[in-house]
Every structure is written in C-alpha cells, then in structure tokens.
Amino acid sequence: MDRWIGKIAVVTGASSGIGAAIAKQLVKNGMIVVGMARREEKIKDIAETLAEKGKLYAVKADVSQEKDVVEAFQWVKNNLKTVNVLINCAGIGRYYPLTGEGKAEHLQQLLNVNALGLTNCTTQALKLMKETGVDDGHIIHLNSVVGHNILTFTGHYIHTAIKHGVTVLTEGLRRELVLEKSKIKVTSISPGLVNTEMVDDFKTPGMEDSLDGMPMLEPKDIADGVIYVLGTPPHVQIQELTIRPVGEQF
Template sequence: MPALEGKVAIVTGASSGIGEAIVKELVASGMIVAGLARRIERVEALAAGLKGEKGKLSPVKCDVTKEEDVKNAFAWVKKNLGAPSVVINNAGVLKQSLLSSCDMKDIQMMFDTNVVGLVACAKEALNSMVENKTEGTIININSLAGHYILAFPGVSGYNATKFAVTALTEGLRNEASMLGANVRITSLSPGAVESEMTDQFKSQDQSEGVLDHFEMLPAKDIADCALFILKSPQRMNISEMTVLSPKETGLTQAKATATMLEKMAPK
C-alpha cells in the first residue's frame, strides 16, 4: 500500500461537490493538497476548516479552460509544495439543453472544461511525473455517461464530453506505458451524486423531481473510491471504477426519463 502522508496532490474543481470531498479525504490522510478552482474563496474557506488535520490544503486559483492558468498552477505547486505524485482531474460542467435549441456557449463550456481542461492538466501531470521519475497516479473523474448513451433529454452534449474522457484516459495510459513511466491512470465513473451539478435536476416545487427515482450517492462515497485507488499497490492499475447506488438501474433511469419528458411537454 503506497504511503500517502507527506505526498503532494493536485485536485481540480476543489470548490464543491466531489472535488471538495476528495480534498477532505486526502488532507485527512496527511497529503499536501493543492486545491484548484475558479471560486478560490470557497477553497480558502475549506482550507481554514481543515486546519488541524494531518495534511494541508493550499488554495490555487485556476480556470482549467485556460492553458496558461493550468501551467501557472502546476508551476506554483512544484515551486511551493513539490512535484505532485497524485493529480485528480475533477473539474466538470453539465449544462442541460437540447441540441436542437442549445446555446452554443454552453456546449463550448462543457467541452472546454470537461475535455480540453482535463487534457491540459493531464499533460502537465504526466510530464511532471516522467521528469521527476515519480511513482504517480492520475485519476480522471469520468461518469456513467462516459460509457453509454443516457436517454435523458438535454444531456447529449455532456454525454459526448464524457465519452471523450473515456477515450482520453485510455490514450493517456498508452502514452504512460510508451514513456516507461511508473504512473497509474484511472477513470472513476460515478452515477448520480449529490452535488451542485445535479441540483438542476431537482424539483423546485412539490412536483416529482427527475432524480427522485434514484438514491443519489453522497460525494464522500466517490472520495472514498479515490482513496481506495490511491492506496492500492503501485503495481496495480485500476483502469476503470464505476460506482452508483443500487437503486440507480435501467428501470429507474427509464422512470427519470419519463419524468423529464413530461416536464418538457408543451402545456
């Protein structure tokens, strides 16, 4: 089991949801964590709340859609904390809209964040680990949507970005092997998780919500999965981990789809 205490980790999208939960778990395990996010004030508040834990959180302002931000953030981490042995690409966006009536800015934002931003961070991470001969781990927070087409109206754009994450993760693993790097690369694919991202699917009144058919997992469960991956032996690469509630099934997804269609039907 690799020792985590004292090692440096970078987590993107650290201001809320899964990213925030992962940061808490890593700091509790004694890691020196750089929490990257646009909403830096939220990471600063999180850091203040984690004082006294075994590890430490350093907030770093970064918009992963801007390559220069990513480069500067990784350079800051190397200079101030040390070369990272763990990078968790968690930053993600879901803008629900039909392709036939979508705002192209929303589609652009999803691809810039979920795909291009992930590549920018993965590039810096792998190059750093190769340069420093680091026994490293890169975890891409993917989604159930990265493995099959969801029938939910309005999520096709998001679905496409996560399919891209699946392909990019496999490609990154091939490159790590080609470069002779001792770097594990994992796709961690949750189903429905309690977060700001899924709040948009909740009913704002007393009517049935789209996700009422599911029992959504708390973000901490996904953080526990990330910790399990990191604590597994370095010789073992968990290439894909898919995790969802026992109540998230084909049947409940069909019921959720029916609820969405009913809400979207002309009145």
C-alpha cells in the same frame, strides 16, 4: 495509503461537491493537497476546517484557460516542487439539446471545461512529474456512468459524448504511458448520480422535479473510492471504478 503521506496531490474542482470531499479525504490521509478552482475562497474555507495531518492549499484557476493551468502548476512547482497525484474533478453540466435550441456558449463551456480542462491539467501534471522524476504517480479522471452508456438524457448528449471521450482519454493515456515504460497509473472513476451542486444542471428546463426521489450517492462515497484506488499496491492499476447508488434505475 501510507506511501502517499507527505506527497503532493492536485485536485481540480476542489471548491465543492466531489472534489471538496476528495481533497478532505486526502488531507486526512496525510497528503499535501492543492485544490484548484475559480472559487478559491471556498477552498480556503474548507482548509480552515481541517485539523488533520496533511494540508490543503487553495490555488485559483479556470481549468478551461490553458494560461491559468500553466500558472497554477508553476505555483505547485515553485512552492511544493512536484506533483504525485492529479485528480481531474472540475466539471460542469449544461443543457444543450442537439435539435438546435442549445446556446453556443453552453457547447463551448462543456468542451472547454470537461474535455480541454481535463487534458490541460493532465498535460501539465505529467510534465511536472517527468521533470522531477516522479515515475510512480497517479492520474484519476472523474468520469461518469454516462461515459460508458448512452442513457436517455435529453439535452445532455454533448455531456455524454465528452464523458465517453474521458473513457478514451483514460485508456489512451494508459497505453502511451506503457509505451514510455512509465509506472504512472491512470484511473477513471465513474459515478452515478451524486448529491452535489451539479445535479441542478442536469434538470431539464420545465421538468425541475425530474430527478426528485432518485437514489443519490454522497460526495464522500466517491472520495472513499479514490482512497481505495490510490491505496492499491504499485503493480495494481484500477482502470475503471463505477460507483452507483443502490437502486439506480438508468
């Protein structure tokens, strides 16, 4: 990780769960981290607990709003000049059965945050990397085991479809960067169940105990995976890293 000391990382969804754990680990490893989320105050609270060599800034942004994302990356450019690493971690879970009982707003939110938000942030980060001559950056998408398999996941097949989309967006971006002869790396990290606020969103209405007793990872387990992926030598690209709790049944 030494080559990243003092370099700039943007972590979306840094106000809770996996994103917060990643932001903390990057700061611990000496990076200057910009946490982006709607609950900016939660990121500020985390920053106050960190006494490490790096630094954590909080920038309020709704990643589903292109204007917010453009302004947030403008803040990064104005204050920190560039970005070296983007971790696309912002995400939501919404119950949306395909049989017609789903709420249209849930469908819209899933697409706007999990697909468009990730793409908006990637576009802005790459633009800034190119403008400032960063050709050894790294873009990491938080995918999921549901991005590679069609699990029995009633009410969450839109979520499943979008995460499959993240798999395509990872490989598509890798191929486009290769065509540009860029050395920027792209990685998808695909967790199984992780103990975060999002788990409640995956419970089927009326079956609130459906995930009880299932093995779960902790957010730090995923942050450790990010450190491994970033720590690889410049010629090594981890395209996909799946991290499941031992004993996961689906």
